[in-house]
Amino acid sequence: MHMADALLSPAVGTTLWAGSVAAGGYASMKLKERIDDRTIPLMGVLGAFIFAVQMVNFTIPGTGSSGHLGGGMILAILLGSHAAFLVMASVLTVQALFFADGGLLALGCNIWNLGVTPCYLVYPFIYKSMVGGSKNPGRILVVSIVSVVAALQLGAFSVVMETLLSGKSELPFSAFVLMMQPIHLAIGIVEGFVTAGVINYVRSARPEILESMAASRPIGREVSLKKVLATFALLAVITGGVLSWFASTHPDGLEWSIEKVTGKGELPQHENGVAAVFKGFQEKTAFLPDYGFKPAENELKKEKEAPPPWPGIEAGTSVAGIIGAAIVLGMIVLIGMGIRVVGRRQI
Amino acid sequence: MTFDEKYFDIGRLDRLSYGETFVHRLDPRAKVIGTMLFLLTVVSFSKYEIAALAPFFLYPMLLVTVGEIPVRFIIKKMIVVSPFAIFIGIFNPILDTRTAAVILGVSVSAGWVSFLSILLKFTLTISVALLLIATTSFSGVCHALRRLGFPALFVSQLLFLYRYLFVLMEETMRIIRARDMRSFGKRGTGLRVFVRLIGILFLRTVDRAERIYYAMLSRGFAGDMPALKRSRMVLRDLAYLSVMIACLWVFRFFPITEGIGRRVQELLR
């Protein structure tokens, strides 16, 4: 599933963008070192292929619902980590632009979840190590399923974390996880089947293709475990640093989510935990007091000018906000219509 | 959406991107940077912010009107991708039931406020993303990415992807139609058939890549893609970007909406 801009916070969004860009630079560098001439058109066309295939529905056996192919794993098996990552990143970019799937800010997250995860984590450490050089269709099937499921689970989990750390949703960790993981398990099993199916089919129909693709990859160990772990450790440190800085200025975000994680998920308990944090939030940020939200405990005092009683409304200065918004939006619409009229007249 | 619908959808958006309006002619780099800054600004608002988001609608509105983009088309596309955000967002009112405000005698919970905020942010961010590609050709965006520092290798294959996007979609459509025509209601959309279709499509794609490579060789390709055209940012582009940044700054840090609302309240007293 794709992350959405509306649920994202700038900190999480830019961090993952940075991570994805870094991965992209790394992949390009490795690829440039020993790339075969024919690989660039191949990558482009395979990207178009994956994109087109993702648009095809198939019915998931037994459930009757429809599913789509992700493609990260199949690309990694065919092209190797680096090329596969660039292709996945491209496909996601096209989706973000043409379908607005998720959004442009969330693109960084999506490239990370659906590109880095299958190509740099699952493929080298799970698929390759379990398959070895085996051409046994049965083995490939099992390993494919395991790999794709792992990749999708990690990806889905990343979405949960990203949403949580952004702090725009009230969904508690446990509930969110419970929603995302099973769905992606089902999708993963099916995609695993499809992945293995295609690989085995290609091997039986035109084995030389798989061999020539493998031959034109950058030689040598594509990814070393040590380097990957070191990179992740570094990223964790940076992320921790950025987020803790953020936490010090907006203590609400992290405390709140941590409370959610430790909470049991019963509503009354939620409210207590959150309400206390909410109060802290109110006191530390400047936005809400102006809008006069009344916390249930009524502990805050608004010091803004008391508005005169507006007939029928007992609200605070939030009325000003609503009126203002209506006016602003109205103005925008009028300007828009004006431009259209002028535009038509000029024709 | 069915495959066909998506295909025509993308085709339409793609054709719109080759328009000739003022917005279309702005430098792609300026538009990409402007869009990203816009997104960052919108997303930086707190989760309960509603009114301050109002002025931001100015930007997509201007793009739509000056860029002559059909509004209904954009709205339809936004609705299609809204489920995830709505689905996650709807839990806010469910879980967060503390009263945030009382309007016209009805108490509004904080959860609804944050949900509305999510919806507004969704509308702003998604519309602006769609409008970026509606007013800038995809190859323009790619050139912008290259000038902004993205690796040349990545951009080259991205351009290939775009070039063959429609070709591959058409090929896929043909194969699916062939499948559907022989499925007699049972839809034949089972997994086995699907795998076989993808396999065939894949082989065709690889062969096509080979032919393309041959064509490239035949025209003298020796390993390096030829240098792409350079475009310069003109005064118009810099002006656009400056105005944009200024507006973003003002709308973000000054409570315009609230100010206007107060003035009106005072007037009506």
Next chain:
Amino acid sequence: MSHHIVEFKDVFFRYPDGTQALGGINFRITHGESVGVVGANGAGKSTLLQHMNGYLMPASGTVTIGDLRLTKRTRQEIRRKVGIVFQNPDDQLFMPTVFDDVAFGPLNLGMDEASVRERVNKALCMVNSLALRDKPPHHLSCGQKSAVAIAAVMAMEPDILAMDEPAANLDPKSRRSLITLLKTFKHSKIIASHDLDLILDVCGRCIVIGDGVVVADGPSSEILSDRALLEENSLELPLSLQRR
């Protein structure tokens, strides 16, 4: 005028899967000749064409283009002399815009921007497609794409033009434009096609390929009116000759 000569001497070629595609091809094409290559599907026409610019290398025998014998080292040089237009224009127009596609060849030749621009405009004018210059290829119709594909090759100003089924996807009007255009191209032309009427119209000489060897080689008017010969090779008389 030796730089327009194309000579195949005892060329043998076998595909990796064992198919014997060319079993001893011999012919010589001189300056300004217009030669049609006809034969059944699988006879070896495309394979033959692919030897002309070194995409495939003969297993034995020699291919000589102008003064150069085809080897791995001379391949690149030969590609400047021989322009090949393929059957499917989608495979040949792989750049974001028509301009980029037509400019691809000249840029690879190392020309400077101004000269490239000049070449592109000239080539596009030649095929009456200057108006399409800034369009992306996927917005073009089949006929337009074919025209642009030809322009892309012409922009390199090759000495020898080879074409594989140039009229296959064209509507009658575009086909007629193509024929008219080809008649104006004065350099050596080699056209592989099933469109025997086109060959009759454009090419003075005709080579019949069957099972990887040259079965007949002579003036088109003779060869293409020899019903027995044609039918032996899974062909038939050109439609324009069938009324008689």
